[in-house]
Amino acid sequence: MTVQPPEPSPRPAPSGALRASHDDREAVVEQLRDAAAEGRIDFDELDARLEQALTAKTHAELAVLTADLPRPPSAEDRPALVLKGGLYGASRGPGRWEVPGRVVAHGGVGGVRVDFTRVECRLPEVVVEAYGETSGVTIVIPDAWVADTSGMDPGTGGLKDETTTDRLPGTPLIRLTGSGGVGGVVIRHPNRRERRKLHSNPTGG
Incomplete structure (x- = not known):
């Protein structure tokens, strides 16, 4: 009996060769429009780049369109949000x-x-340091979000932890760290009352 060698697993595509999504193309379109508004590129060049952005198939094709432009600030660049309960609480x-x-x-x-x-x-991960x-x-x-609480000291x-493990693709992972202290830390999905509010006013406006 001849044993066939296992087939090699497919090699991951280089990041630039990955297929671009509608959101990827839209992000580049917004960056190009902002660059034109700031005077970095003229409007003829804007039209040409927009056409290429809207028909781009890969990340590499999108990258060349913004390679000579400043990188826009992202959520990762924002300073940490610090909330202190103090005497009256914070939210x-x-x-x-x-x-x-x-x-x-x-x-x-x-x-x-x-x-x-x-x-x-749109962040892949958000770190929440909670000190009860x-x-x-x-x-x-x-x-649709999930949490990793393995780094938390109770x-x-x-x-x-009252969350589920059913994560929707494209949603962030909440990585919970810190310490429960005396008051404790709770992470959960919306309760019934909160769900009613979400359904009655989904935009929160």
């Missing part, structure tokens, strides 16, 4: 807000709540 959300790559929450005496349910976030301290920290994430207040 961010549930309205729309810009999500940086790192969020630091100190529960303090008043507690902290971080609500991501109405945000649009006296009154705790509550983090609410959309149903402390005396504990860690309550």
